[in-house]
Amino acid sequence: MxxxxxxxxxxxxxxxxxxxxxxxxxxxxxxxxxxxxxxxxxxxxxxxxxxxxxxxxxxxxxxxxxxxxxxxxxxxxxxxxxxxxxxxxxxxxxxxxxxxxxxxxxxxxxxxxxxxxxxxxTFQTFAEKLEALREYRAGLFDHVVSSQDEVDQTLAALRHASPQSSLPKGLTSETLTGVIAALRGLDAGSGISAKELSEQLALSRVTARRYLEHLVDTAAAERTPRYGTPGRPELEYRLS
Incomplete structure (x- = not known):
């Protein structure tokens, strides 16, 4: 409604x-x-x-x-x-x-x-697309474009690529895509630990955790404790 x-x-x-x-x-x-x-x-x-x-x-x-x-x-x-x-x-x-x-x-x-x-x-990617759309709409609001350059700038506002710098230092979009694919491939209700992800993608455990925590920080993934193992509960991750 x-x-x-x-x-x-x-x-x-x-x-x-x-x-x-x-x-x-x-x-x-x-x-x-x-x-x-x-x-x-x-x-x-x-x-x-x-x-x-x-x-x-x-x-x-x-x-x-x-x-x-x-x-x-x-x-x-x-x-x-x-x-x-x-x-x-x-x-x-x-x-x-x-x-x-x-x-x-x-x-x-x-x-x-x-x-x-x-x-x-990720929320960051989502936000970039909507902000680009708003910038594009603002460029066409209630006036006549005056030149080819203005047309080009307006279209560029809609089509600009997400900058690599939008990721935290040391993270790459290629590896992030692989991490998201690994999470997407989990069975329903299942999670994956940083250790398991590191073995699956041939990353260090620290690096795997950085990518997983980045997804949590951007609300694309969630973390929960995994019980049933000796010692402290291990953290596992799944897509939100």
Whole structure:
């Protein structure tokens, strides 16, 4: 259900995901960012289309951004985007999905989807995408672009890559991707210790723990004590 009263300065975000826990997590991410407010959470393609229709068109629309899952029970996110564009809705769409097929990414681009964010991701990555979108929208607000350079700068605000420096010193995006993949591959309800991860990825135990703690610090993972072993409980990690 769409809320009625929100700050006019905020970008209003509709979260679309058929997994309730994931949808709530994404909504909480949105609400942690200054200038963004979650105005609705829905779990089906049809509900997403109805919500955007109800929000209206153009500057008066009550939904500015849709965080859109691709795989849903009644249709795909691509179907939703295609339908909304055919009806003339210019709402900004960010695909938030585990789908990695190149054909799907190409379809998303052709439909004007602003970002394609692969699950799982850190809060920092999520924040960078939404901040880039806000900067892009601000560059096009209520004026006529005066030059090609201004057009290029505005598009660059949307498409800029996340800087390597956004990671703590000594961490790399390539290794972080491997760590996230290892966590994603765990059985449901299972966790992995720094020692187990270090053996799996051929990292030192200290390095493995740094990556795991970074994911915890950015709310992408959680740590819990593992009991049943002699001595102090060992810590284990899993994706949030």
């Amino acid at each position: 769409i809320a009625d009263e929100h700050s006019p300065r905020d970008l209003h975000v509709l979260v679309v995901d058929d997994e309730p826990m994931t949808a709530r997590a994404h909504a909480s991410y949105v609400d942690r960012l200054a200038g963004f407010t979650t105005v609705g959470v829905v779990g089906t393609a049809s509900a997403a289309i109805l919500a955007v229709r109800a929000s209206g068109h153009g500057e008066a629309a009550r939904i500015d951004v849709v965080l859109l899952d691709i795989n849903m029970p009644d249709a795909t996110g691509i179907d939703v985007a295609r339908k909304l564009r055919a009806e003339g809705h210019d709402v900004d769409i960010i695909a938030v999905t585990a789908v990695r097929e190149a054909a799907t990414v190409k379809q998303a681009v052709s439909l004007g989807i602003a970002h394609y964010l692969l699950k799982p991701f």
